[in-house]
Amino acid sequence: MTSPSSRTARIVTTVKPEKILIAMSGGVDSSVAALLLSEAGCECVGATMRLFHNEDAGVSREKSCCSLEDVEDARSVAYQLGMPFYVFNFTDGFGEQVMDRFVDAYERGATPNPCIDCNRYMKFAKLVERAELLGCDAVATGHYARIEQENGRWLLKKAVDDSKDQSYVLYFLNQRQLAHLRFPLGTLHKTEAREIAEKHGLVNARKRDSQDICFVPDGDYARVIELRTGQKAKPGPFVDREGHVLGEHAGIIHYTIGQRKGLGLGIEHPYYVCEKRPEDNTVVLGPNEALFTTELDAGDFNWIAYETPPAELHVKAKIRYRQQEQPATVTQNPDGTVHVSFDEPQRAIARGQAVVLYDGDTVVGGGTIL
Template sequence: MDKVLIAMSGGVDSSVAAFLMKEQGCECIGATMKLFHNEDIGVSRTKTCRSLEDVEDARLAALHLGIPYYAFNFSDDFKGQVIDRFISSYERGATPNPCIDCNRYLKFERLYERARILGCDAIVAGHYARIEQENGRWLLKKSLDESKDQSYVLYSLTQDQLAHTRLPLGAMHKSETRRIAEEQGFYNADKPDSQDICFVPDGDYAGFIARYTGRDCPAGDFVDESGRVLGRHKGIVHYTVGQRKGLGIAADAPLYVKRIDAAENRVVLSSNDALFSRELMANDFNWIAYDVPPRELRATARVRYHQREQAATVTVLEDGHVHLVFDEPQRAITPGQAVVLYDGDTVLGGGTIL
């Protein structure tokens, strides 16, 4: 009988994942990662912290299932590996995906370490993706419910982590997950899915960075592609590639953020047509399907979470960087975001766009 540690977020997915593992006869332990306190994210102590609400929801689900439950304080790790990286990325003019860093450094590293200490054979998560072994190699595959597929944010998993991770929802549709939760009487059966970054619940990234760091990002120039000054921006952390709203620039035609020049504190604006490009470079690449990838391959790629994959030719350079040339131009390829490669429903690997 496997002993497993269930990563319980307080949501319906992880609660049903715990139920399914218990139904399979596993010895289950529930665990929630306590990632931040109100004061960490600039929220008044008098307000109910969503992080604490999630811990309580997870505790209730574990109690309902009759399994042991722990809440682990990983707030220092979360600050260093997620929040600080998030802020540094914006200040460099890039647009980060903190959920990828949280999975990489917290859930599948720190929580995985706790699972081993507790003598568990695997950790269990409520992600919609599949893990399968083929020819002695562990592979990450898309969820059968492609509308909920989360393989994009799991591309950093190693062979060892894949071998010791269970994703019981990968072959299910979200409607089935809700149905099971309702049939089992879970308190959180109707809890909405989270749509925002947990530590920026109001979606105001620039406001969060100012509150958290205690410093203002300096204003600078909006310029066109030739360098002509078009106006003043509020600070580069307010902008991301492809953005149109909130620029405050009067022009004969719509303008969009094409590039952020952090070194010169400039935001380059262009027409929408100028946002399309066929090439990108990426680094910090993690290959799942290969120990050593081929120098060149054909694949499909996502450059943002919910994008449909696009065909590309991939070249692996000697320094490990990866060069992609898409068959068709892609809009607003954004530094800091992940590019994830697929062969059908199998994740080949992924990295960070430069």
């Protein structure tokens, strides 16, 4: 593995000096991104986004990405690097574009990915606008992904560190955004980023990564939904695939496709959540093999690699963040949605999640599973 010092030197020499707005969460990744761009001679401006009031999600101030500690860590790094620093209040937009979408999806029986919505509707959309107001040329974040230009088109590519690659949650980026985004960590491994932070004495060099949805830090998303709506989830029947009632569920928002634990059924054979039917408040259970299928349709599709995609594509695709990409054939439906047919059956394809297409390291495009 290339040493941190030589890797940093290569980044510094390949980034052109420009004025950049750095999205700083208070974590080590965005702090190292700011450090690398500062060393590259860029005029950097730090910014932390205040996304929600903790009481809106019923969590303590100390447990979210918007905590005072995170803001102060970001401010400390910006001060150390000699950067101006701002805190932007985007709480109104976050409630509408992320939390309400999250609630609506669960109530419709889908399984949302709020981190994608946050990136799409808040971090990149809002920060690119704010960067223009501040006279910045680009926005930088600590995401592990790469942006390259080939034949006049901007492409999103996987990070060098496959274990940290975040291209899956960035599939929605358009050409204008890609042209004005910088991902300095795309060629680094996570261990190298921490070593760089340690070497430069950054206050958050050993800070642990956040693993939870920021507004659901304890994992109890059903409680957040009930708090947001002001209504308790309505119980209904568990049924098997033939329609036989197996018991009572606590409300469809409490379950995800593929779930086995927490069903509360004293049944000898294992059952899994196979379908959620909000129209009659029913949760359908079945054996594990019932979760496998080769087909899905996706809407709200964003093509990155093509202006006009071919009628049929042979790519690799994945239906969840931590999944390895799987071979698939992609065609377009007459209504504009996209049909994905996997070579091998995939387990627990869930409505509301993203399907993202890859050609090697390049993100071809992605959309929301219908």
